[in-house]
Amino acid sequence: MSARDHDLNEIREAVAKLCATFPMEYWRETDRERRYPTEFVRALTAAGWLSCLIPEEYGGAGLPLAAAAAVLEEIQKSGANGAACHAQMYIMGTLLRHGSPAQKRDYLPKVARGELRLQAFGVTEPTAGTDTSSIRTTATRKGERYVVNGQKVWTSRAEHSDLMLLLARTTPREQVQKRTEGLSVFIVDMKAALGHGLAIRPIRTMINHATTEVFFDSLEVPAENLVGEEGQGFRYILDGMNAERILIAAECIGDARWFIAKATAYAGERRVFGRPIGQNQGVQFPIARAYMAAEAAALMVERAAALYDAGAPCGKEANMAKQLAAEASWQAGDMCLQTHGGFGFAEEYDIERKFRETRLYQIAPISTNHVLGLPRSY
């Protein structure tokens, strides 16, 4: 075992220990009530896991992406749902790479200390959907401020975040050569903005995801909150997508491992026709297939994270990791439900909840694959 594996195992053990203090009933209850798991997010923050990617000079642990992936995988593997807070890990990449020294100094230490939550990511819009370059939210420069107008949808955790990373159009689409130009990224102080040009409306969904619609009505954002260069926002968001995909893929691996462990245990103990159901190859084979798919996808996640941490190009691997891991978790979820028969539908087994939760990753964040050089669909 390498020193790196050893460190990751230590991280996994520590995270598993923390997760064990939140019993499954906690997750059932928050899911049932569509309540944000504030206590869990606080505990993760206090233990420093949500800021593990922040460099040490800003108060974080300065760990590589592979470590953040291990944290999220372990959360999912324990049966919990890290979607309540995973965005902080990938949103901050944009700030780390493109933020000014002053922005990093102002925000990162507070995020690391848990005084500021950086959990909201405002990209998707109702009319643009997957076609991010056609977003309609505008930010118009007026002196030392930008005035923001428009609407976002699926802005998750907006009610439980202090800051939002917002993508808006700063130059009209007709005035740029490429439609991916003229978009900019801002840090929005949501607490100050609420009721002063920012309104949030929750969307109830099939999972407990604290997702919302966000409306901007002449919201003023100080010009100093622009991240990087005006007009380059699309590139910044794309840059951050590799980290996002790798981290979400790691969550899917955690889900898959949870489903497989749960199904294996049940197949060994449930007796029908006088023998454990797991003695039937019709029950064994789907478990084995789900296991193989998850382990193969896990290798791709590891490879993508290693390339990312080495500063090497990893777009292809990050995409493949996300796609393979999301498929593996869904396959494992379906297998686990089937293995449990009718009991899989009962809330107390947690399978129906995890089944709903892991389905999201077939849809968000969007996974595209241009590796083969086929004609692009956009």
Ligand SMILES: Cc1cc2nc3c(=O)[nH]c(=O)nc-3n(C[C@H](O)[C@H](O)[C@H](O)COP(=O)(O)OP(=O)(O)OC[C@H]3O[C@@H](n4cnc5c(N)ncnc54)[C@H](O)[C@@H]3O)c2cc1C
């Ligand atoms: C619970 C939840 C949380 C989310 N959280 C956030 C968040 O925090 N921040 C944020 O910005 N966004 C968030 N999203 C948005 C998410 O990233 C989008 O839903 C996703 O990008 C798809 O966009 P859409 O829903 O508008 O689908 P559409 O773009 O309308 O697509 C509908 C279907 O058509 C397919 N499709 C579209 N275009 C093509 C094409 N060219 N070729 C083939 N198929 C195509 C899509 O894959 C999809 O299956 C969240 C979504 C959900 C459901």
